[in-house]
Amino acid sequence: xxxxxxxxxxxxxCSRNLLILKQRFFYFRPHLNMTTSPHSxxxxxxxxxxxxxxxxxxxxxxxxxxxxxxxxxxxxxDFAVELVIGEDCSPDNTRAVIQQYQKRFPGxxxxxxxxxxxxxMPNFIRTYLACTGQxxxxxxxxxxxxxxxxxxxxxxxxxxxxxVVLCFAGCAEVxxxxxxxxxxxxxxxxxxxxSQLEIVGSYCPPTLSVLxxxxxxxxxxxxxxxxxxxxxxxxxxxxDFGHAAYLPRSVAHYRRHGGGVWSAQSLENQYRxxxxxxxxxxxxxxxxxxxxxxHNVNWYYVQLLTxxxxxxxxxxxxxLYRDFIRISLQTLNKELPAFTLRLLTGRxxxxxxxxxxxxxx
Numbered sequence: 148x149x150x151x152x153x154x155x156x157x158x159x160x161c162s163r164n165l166l167i168l169k170q171r172f173f174y175f176r177p178h179l180n181m182t183t184s185p186h187s188x189x190x191x192x193x194x195x196x197x198x199x200x201x202x203x204x205x206x207x208x209x210x211x212x213x214x215x216x217x218x219x220x221x222x223x224x225d226f227a228v229e230l231v232i233g234e235d236c237s238p239d240n241t242r243a244v245i246q247q248y249q250k251r252f253p254g255x256x257x258x259x260x261x262x263x264x265x266x267x268m269p270n271f272i273r274t275y276l277a278c279t280g281q282x283x284x285x286x287x288x289x290x291x292x293x294x295x296x297x298x299x300x301x302x303x304x305x306x307x308x309x310x311v312v313l314c315f316a317g318c319a320e321v322x323x324x325x326x327x328x329x330x331x332x333x334x335x336x337x338x339x340x341x342s343q344l345e346i347v348g349s350y351c352p353p354t355l356s357v358l359x360x361x362x363x364x365x366x367x368x369x370x371x372x373x374x375x376x377x378x379x380x381x382x383x384x385x386x387d388f389g390h391a392a393y394l395p396r397s398v399a400h401y402r403r404h405g406g407g408v409w410s411a412q413s414l415e416n417q418y419r420x421x422x423x424x425x426x427x428x429x430x431x432x433x434x435x436x437x438x439x440x441x442h443n444v445n446w447y448y449v450q451l452l453t454x455x456x457x458x459x460x461x462x463x464x465x466x467l468y469r470d471f472i473r474i475s476l477q478t479l480n481k482e483l484p485a486f487t488l489r490l491l492t493g494r495x496x497x498x499x500x501x502x503x504x505x506x507x508x
Contacts (some may be wrong), residue, residue, distance in 0.1 A: 148182050163354060169292040171507040183280075192382075198226035199298055200278030200316040204271050205232060205288025209239040211402065216248045218292040220255070224299050230256045232288070233274030236264040237266035241288070268372050283361045285378070286399070288353045293319075294398035301358040304392050312389030313382060315352035317397040331397050343386035347428060349440025355399045361386045370427040376421030383428055415454065422447035426474065437478060444474065453498035456490070459464075461466065 201219050203318035205212055219230050229481050231253075234242045243262065249256045259274050275283065282305060284298060301314040317338065320329040331338075337350045346352070364384055382391070422444065424488075429440045448471045453466040491494050 149334065154320075191377050193404055195227040195383075197229040197280040197303065199228045199282045199358070200280030201228065201230045201284045201286055202271075202278050203230060203232045203286050203288055204267070204274055205236070205237070205241055205245075206235040206267070206270070207237045207239050207241060208288035209237070209241045209244055211289040211291075211404075212244050213248065214291045214454040215286060215288050216256070217247070219286065220248075221253055221295050222292070222298045223295045226302065226304070228255070228298060229278075229280060229358075231255065231274055233259045233261060233270045233277075235266070235270040236261065268374065268377050271377055272372060278361060280361055282358050285359045287353050287355065287400050289404065290400060291402075291486045292399045294396070297394075297398040298358065301394055301408065304394065305358065305360060308392065310389050311392045313352070313357055313387050314392045314394055315358075316394035316399070318353045318356050318399045318401050319397050321400045321402055323402065325402075327400075328403065329400065332401065334403055337393075337397065341393070343383070343390065344436060344439060346356070346386050346391060347432065347436045348385045348442065349381060351376070353399070353401060354378040355401055356394075358380070359385050360388070368427075368431055370430065374425040374427050379424055380428055380431075384431070415451070418447050418451055421442040423450065427477075429474075441478055441480060445480065447476075449482070449486055450498045452486070453495050456495060457498065466506050 171375065203215065203219070205215075208215070216230065216232075219228070221230060232245055234245055236242075242258070242414060245256070245258055247260065257277065259270075259277050265273070282302060285299075286292065297316070301316070304314045305311055315333075317331040317333050319327050320332045321327050333353060334350070337345075337352075341350065341352070359382075371377060371380055424444050425440055425447065429437065431445065432440065448467070452464060452467055452471065455461075471486075474480065
């Protein structure tokens, strides 16, 4: 009877897991496969085939989207540029503003949308897959470019250097009104060309400054659809095909505001998102760059676990600690016993999260 009960329970668990997988498949399929994707709208084409596609995702950016679009239309180039905007059913007038610009610039703007909100990463994926240009530039609907020669100069770098897969540049950080908070938030140590190891292990170039080669990635891993930092993962995958070049000047403004998808999150949630992205990258790259990625994974685990322990949040601590054990056993990670010893002997230091300044944006 015991064997029968165990087999029955296992069969029920398998059935439940298959149902969950089926539900996830049918949820993501419309957003990952453009043949069944939500509809795209555009005015009749009057431009040549685009050399560059600008991939812009937007949600609740009514106040900012016009400036973002105008900064793209202001680019001075001798090649065709298309703007592909993924509008994720904003509850404000974001879509109406885009449609006005679509009429103002016929043939240059396409809107990718649907009847219901799909979420940030599925919205990005469907918009990215709709880009037809030789190169893709990225710009979110609340940021904007400031240099009219950004695309011209970055395209020249990629055209002349086949060993370069993406080009990034400096960016200023501004507040809601566009007042500069930081002249260039690219750390001075990274204002240069970067290898794949440096990107995967330590630094993500500013998304709004990047131009990269299209069509080099034939498949996106399933994990890409659910990570919180898709740009970081994307740039890591792209640099399988070349290194990253740096354009040594500021070309864009990154806007900090209360409605920003990333900047509005608490630092703890940002750390959790970064950890999940790093774990996805660890699985994707396998043994490559394991030491560099695990250095980051360890840091995020330790900071989060220390915070949860000191705040008495045991119900959240233990599942995360078990995850840390599982990953450590798979990677022969030496940080786990060191952390456990500090935990058992009461020598956990204060988490960086606990002493980090409170963010008002």
